[in-house]
Amino acid sequence: MSFFANIYNKKVEIFIMSNIYPLKPKSVLIIGLGQLGLPVAKYVKSKGFDVYGYDIREGAMIVANQIHGIKLSNSFKNFDIYIVCISTHDRDNIHLPQVDDLLSIVKKISYEASDGALISIESTIPAGTCRKIFDLLEHRIHLVHAPHRWYSLDEEKHGVNQLRVIGGVNSCCLKIGLNFYCGENNFSYVEKSPNLNSLTFVDESNKSNLESVQYTIDETKSKNSMNSLGIKMHPVSSIELAELTKIIENSHRYLQIAFAEELYLYCQANNIPFSELRDALNTKWNVDILEPRDGIDGHCLPKDTKMFIASSQKIKSKILQSAMEIDSAYREYRELRSKKVVNPITNIS
Ligand SMILES: NC(=O)c1ccc[n+]([C@@H]2O[C@H](COP(=O)([O-])OP(=O)(O)OC[C@H]3O[C@@H](n4cnc5c(N)ncnc54)[C@H](O)[C@@H]3O)[C@@H](O)[C@H]2O)c1
Structure with missing residues (x-):
């Protein structure tokens, strides 16, 4: 199902497929268990999810498993959520961006994941990467980008659960991503919004153009409550903005x-x-x-x-x-x- 919305004077088609998302996601695969992925895996596990990890480096897999009790999986089948934390630099030069590895990981997910699963890219990526990924997925799988701000020297203050930006490739992806990361009403936009049950994006540069997308989260309240990471998120109106x-x-x-x-x-x-x-x-x-x-x-x-x-x-x-x-x-x-x-x-x- 889809509908059209006006976003900043552009007519945009919004697809709805939220009905095929597991309302209580349980299993999470963290891909890339390095400096960022390992603390993410530990945090997600601490929130009660069934967490598995995968890395191309055997050493990273061993550390995650034997020291931190993260289960391992080489298969990408049957997970509700995929969090991608792999490196995005050139293998021979850490100062150069490279997303080929990330794109091949997403291809593997697209072959093996069930319909309606959620992919969250937490790695840092060049602008435009998520659109390429979305084309690969053909919207069989939801996609959000929640770039990380994790800081190794002060994990206490700037660790996994600090406030972060999130963007979805369209409204249903964002809604599902928000529910996974922050659960009900834990959006930073709520502070600005008079209506606690909706999230409205407004073009600040053109206040007269208040046409915007509204995400009503009523339906996910109480009886349909999803498991969440309890992280406060700041949603933005496009995935490109999040990038x-x-x-x-x-x-x-x-x-x-x-x-x-x-x-x-x-x-x-x-x-x-x-x-x-x-x-x-x-x-x-x-x-x-x-x-x-x-x-x-x-x-x-x-x-x-x-x-x-x-x-x-x-x-x-x-x-x-x-x-x-x-x-x-x-x-x-x-x-x-x-x-x-x-x-x-x-x-x-
Ligand atoms: N480390 C930080 O403080 C930090 C903070 C915010 C964002 N980031 C971003 O997060 C991403 C990861 O950074 P990091 O610091 O964890 O890097 P890292 O090098 O410590 O870890 C990346 C891991 O990804 C694995 N990997 C690479 N290609 C893979 C593939 N095809 N399949 C599976 N695993 C693969 C590597 O083996 C490695 O273990 C980068 O995009 C980085 O810019 C890092």
Whole structure:
């Protein structure tokens, strides 16, 4: 069944297939048991779901199973929910995005999963990836993107159950995703909405255009209550927006670090003590200069920033491209400095 809705002046077809979703999902397969997937698996298990894990790395499977009691499955058949947490970088270069592995995982799910199952992509992905996935699934299976903000150095505060953004490929996918992640009424939009049982997306840039999609969740209340992870979620009106939020969040962080790197180089060139300057600046209420440390590394910030730059053909972020140059200059500086002992900017030891 489908109907048409006006979203930001565009007529969009919304498919409804929520009647073939298991109302009380029980079994969950976590695909990718690395830094992110393992804590996700442990959390989902702690919420009473029947959790299985799969990874191409045997070591990851052994750790998940033998240390954390996560059951293993090489088969993708008969799960209610599939949470995808696999890496999305090139195998030979962690700074380059790559989603081929993710697409082949989704293909395997599409062959083996039952009708009406839910796939949630929690990995960070380039804008447009979910549409490709949706084409593969032909809407036999629901699809949401709930990009993760998990932070390994502060799991207590920024762990699996922190507030997150979620987007669905259409309204029924989003509704099912919301019910799995947050259960009844645990949407951050509720705070803004006068009607607690509905969720309305409004084009903030054009208040006169209040035409929007409404998700009424009454029918899932009380007797049809689904099992949920109890995580507060912030739903957005399209899956593309959800994809963008994550890569822009990390691009923003990239910029903040690059600014610290540039300031550090500036201090070196002008013989100014960086730490003292930073401490002084950070006494102001709206200033928070970071430490540049070793430069911008790891498999998240550089890759996700590249994903964001590549997300538009029409306008490429100049500020981020400059930030990347600054990061290269900063790393080069550190390398020269460590080798030559002299300061390569001032030539003074
Ligand atoms: N680690 C974080 O702090 C963090 C936070 C938010 C988002 N993310 C995103 O989450 C995703 C995963 O990151 P991570 O830090 O867990 O990476 P990771 O390298 O620690 O783990 C990824 C796991 O995926 C497995 N994998 C790769 N290809 C696979 C395949 N085809 N089938 C099954 N398993 C496969 C790898 O063997 C590995 O165990 C990335 O997109 C990353 O950007 C990570």
